[in-house]
Amino acid sequence: MELKFYGATKIVTGSNILLSTKKYNLLLDCGLFQGDKELESLNYAPFPYNPSEIDFLILTHAHIDHSGRIPKLIKEGFKGKIISTKPTMQLSEIMLKDCAHIQESDIKWENIRRQRAGEELLVPLYTIEEAQNSIAYFETFNYDEEIELNDDIKLIFRDAGHILGSAILELWIKEDGKNYKVVYTGDLGMPGRPILKDPEYINEADYLIIESTYGNRVHENYREDIDKLIDIIENTAYRGGTVLIPSFAVGRTQELIYELNRYYEYVNKEEYKKIPIYIDSPMAIEATKIFQENAVFFDEEAKNLILSGDNPFEFENLRYIQSQEESMNLNKAQFPKVIISASGMANAGRIRHHLKHNLWNPLNSLVFVGYQAAGTLGRILLDGSKKIKLLGEEIAVELEIYNLQGFSAHADIIFLREWISHLIRKPKKVFIVHGEAEAANNLSKEIFHYFGIECLIPDYGDSVIIENGFTTQTISPVENKLSLLIDLINELNYLEQEISKIEMMLADKKNKKATLKNYDIIKNKVLEIKNALLEINLILGK
Template sequence: MNLSFFGAAKTVTGSLFLLETEHSTILVDCGMFQGGKAMDEVNYQPFAFDVSKVDAVVLTHAHIDHSGRLPKLIKEGFAGKIVATQATNDLCDIMLKDSAHIQEMEAQWATRKKMRKSEPAVEPLYTQEDAEEVLKLFVSIDFDTKTAVTDNISVNFISSGHMLGSGFAEIFITENGKETKYTFSGDVGNYNQPLLPDPSLLISSDYLILESTYGNRYHDDLQTYRTQLLDIILQTLRRGGNVIIPSFAVGRTQEMLYEINYYKENAMLAEFADVPVFVDSPLAINATEIFKRHYHLSDADTKALLAQGDDPLMFAGLKYSSTTEDSIAINFDTEPKIIISASGMCDAGRIRHHLKNNLWRENSSIVFVGYQAEGSLGRMLLDGAKTVKLFGEDVAVNAKIYDIDAYSGHADLNGLLNVIATMQNRPEKIVLVHGEEDSLINLAAEIKKKFNIRTLIPSYGDILDLSLDKEIIGKWDVEALPTKEEMALSQAAPQPQPVASATLIRGNKDILIAIADLNKKVGNLKQTLSESAHDRIMDYVGIINMILQKENNR
C-alpha cells in the first residue's frame, strides 16, 4: 500500500493523505491550508492525483483544516462516498456551507479590486452549490463499528476527544490475503477538557499516523487555566475594556460558554455577574445547537449538569448575534463585555471587525484559546506585532494579548505519548504529521527514547510504503509549500503605495491635498464611523490614488 502526503506534512494545516492499493484508492481527510495569503494560494492548486479514481474519503472530523477542500474535490471530479460519524456529518453541513460563503465573499471582494485595474474576475475556490453537492455524498457510521469502505478497505472510528464527532480512524487494508491496520489519529483531544470525554484508548495498530501539534509543549491543568481566564476577564472589565476571544466556531466557542457558565454558577465574576457575553458568529450559533443535539456524546460532568437542570451552554447575559446589524451594534455599545467570535486564527470572519475596534484600545484584552498557525493574523499578534492590517487600514496593537494554550483541543506532549503508551500492541512504525518542525523533531526524539519505535517525518508530496525498510519510494511533482518567511511576508501589513508627486501631475495639486486631508480625517473618525462607511471612504481614496498614479505614468 502506498501512502502519499498532500497536507499536514511538516505543517499543521491542509490534512490530506492518499492511500493506494492494487484494488482501491481512498483519502483520509481533505483539509484546507490555513495561514495567510501564501497558504490560500496552495488551496487553489489542482490536486496532484486523479480525483476521479478516488473511491472514498474517510473523514476524521469536521474542522476546516481537515474537511475544507471536500467541495473542491467534487468540483474536480470526485464521485465516491465520504465516511464519517453522524456528528461530523451534522457539523460539516453547516461548516462547509459557511466556508463556501466565505470563498464567494472573498472572491467578490477581490474581483472588485481587480475590476479597478481592468483585470479578470477572481473565481472562488468553490461555491455554495459545490458544498451542497458534496454533502450528498456523506455516509454516517457509528463509533466502534467496523464498516467496509471498498472491497478491500474497512474503517472503524474510535472517539479521539478532539471535537464533537472526532475519531481515530482505524483503516483495515487487505492485500494478498493479509489484513494490515493503519491508524490515523486525526487530531488527538486534550485531556480534562469541558464538554467532551478524554480520548479513548487504542488497543493496537500495525502503523500509526500521529498528529504532532503540541509535540514540544505541556498544558497547564484545568484549574490553572480556568483561574487564568477568570483573572484576565475581571482585570479587563475593571479597566472598562472588552474581552475579545477569537475562537473556533465549533468546539472552542462551546468550551468558552461552558467556562463562563461555570464562573456565573459559582458567583466568581464578582461585580460583573451580569456581564453581557456575545457570541458573534452565525456558524458558532448553529454549531451550539448541534452540540445540544449530541449531548449524549458529552463527558460525565456535562451529563451531571444536565441532570440537575443546568444547561452549560445557556446562562443569563448570553446574547447571540445572528445578523450583520447585530454584529455592528456590538461595537457601538460602550458597556464592557465579553465577545466570542470566529475565526479562531483571525484570518476571516467577524472577529476581524472586533479586532479593528479593540486592538488600539489599551484597556481591552485579546485572549487566544487555540492554536495559531504560522502566517495567520493570530500568530502575528502572539509574536508581538505592533501594527496589523485590517480592512485596508493599519491598526495599532495597544490591547493586552494573552495566550491560554491549555484550552487547545489538541493533546500536549504527554497526551500524545499516552496514545502510544496505553496500546496493548504498539505499532511497528509511527509517522508524524500535523506539526511544525520543532514539535515534530521533539516528539520523534521522545518516542525513540521511551518506546524505541522507528519514527518517520514525511515531507509534502512524499510517497511511502511502510512495509519496506526504506519507506520513501518516491515523490509527487508538487510545488513546495510556502516557507515561514513567505507566509509572514504575505500576511504582513503592506506598505502604503506612494501617491504620485504633485509636481508631476499637472492640475491635480488640489486633489492630492484633498486626498491627504481625507485620509487624516478618516483616521480620526474611525472610532465613530460605521465599518461600512469607513471602508467605503477608504475604497474611494484608493481609486483616486490609482487614477493619479496612472496619469503620472502616462
C-alpha cells in the same frame, strides 16, 4: 499498500493522505491549507491524484483544515462516498457553507472592480451551493461500529475527544493475502476537557499516523487557565474595557460557553459583576445547536448537568448575536463586555472588525485560546507586532494580550507519549504529520527514545510503500513537490518577524544611542538586503 502525504506535512493545515492498495484508493481527510496568502494559494492547485479514482474519503472530523477541500474534490470528479460520524457530517455542513461564504464575499468586491476594468473575474474555490451539495456524499456511522468498506478494507471510528464527532481511525487492510492494521489519530484531544469524552486508547497498530501539533510542548493546566480567563474578564471589566476572544466557532466556543455557564451560574452570585458575554458568530450559534442535539456523545458531567435541568449553553448574561448590524453596534460604545467571535486565528470573520475597533485601546484585553498557525493575524499579534494592517487601515496594538494554551483541544507531548504507551502491539513505523517542523522533530525523537520505534516525518508528496512488512520511502521529485515552497513560506514568515522586531528596536528611545554608534554598519546591511530583494523580484519576474 502505499501511503502518500499531500498535506499537513511539517505544517498544521491541509490534512490529506492517500492510502492505496492494488484495488482501492482511500483518502484520509481533505483539508484546507490555512495561513498566509502563499500557503492558501495551494488550495487552488489541482489535486495531485485523480479525484474520480478515489473510492472513499474517510473524514476524521469537521475542522476546516481536515474537511475544507471536499467540495473542490467533488467538483473535480470524486464520485465515491464520504465516511464519517454523524456529528462530523452535521458540523461539516455548516463549516463548508461558512467557508464558501467567506470565499464568495472575499472576491465579490475585487470582481466588481475587475468587471469595470474589463479584467477576467475570479472564481471562488467553491460556492455555498457546491458546499451544500457535497453533504449528499456522506454516509455516517457510530463510534465502535465495524464498517466493511469492501472485501479488503474494514474500519472502526474511535472517539478522539478533540471536537464533537472527532474520530481516530482504525483500519484493517488486506492486500495480496497480507493484513495490515493502520491507525490514523486525526487530531487527538486532551483528557479531562469539558463536554467531550476523553480520547480513546488503541491497543494495536502495524503502522501509525499521528498528529504532532504540540509535539514539543506541555500544556498549561486547564483549570488554572479557566481561573486566569475569569480574572482577565473581571479585571478588564473593572477598568471599563472589552475582552476579545478569537475562538474557533466549533468546539472551543462551546467549551468557553460551558465554563462561563459554570462560573456565572454556580460560582459568581454577585449580580453587578455579571458583565455581558456576546457570542458574535452565526456559525457558532448553529454549531451550538448541533451540540445540543448530540448530548448523547457528551461526557458524564455534561450529561448530568443537562439531566439536572441546566442548559449549559445558556445563562443570564449570555447573548447570541446574529445580524451584522447588531455585531457592528457592539463597537459603537465602550462598555465592559466580552466578545467571543470567529475565526479562531483571526484570519477571517467578524473578529477582524472587533480587533480593528479595539486593538488601539490599552483598557482592552485580547485572549488567545487556541493554536495560531504561522502567517495568520493571530500569530502576528501573538508574536508582538506593535502595528498591523487590518481592513485597509494601520492599527496600533496597545491592548493587553494573553495566550491561554491550557484550552488547547490537541494532545500535548505528555499525553501523546501516554497515548502511544497504550499500544500493546507497537507499530513498525510511525508517520508524523500535522505539526510544524520543530514539534514533529521533537515527537519523533521522543518516540524513538521511549519506545524504540523509528519515525518518518514526510514532506509534501512523499510516498511510502509497505510490502511484506518492509517500508520503502520515495521522496517526491523536487519539481513536483510543494514542500520547498512551504519551507520558503516559513522562512519568509521568520524574516518578517525578525524585521518587525528590528523595527521595534529602532523605534525604542533607549536603543537610539546604540543604533547611532552602529549607524554605518546597519545602513550597509540594509542596502545589502535591498539589493537581495531586487534580485529576488527580478527572478520572480516582477
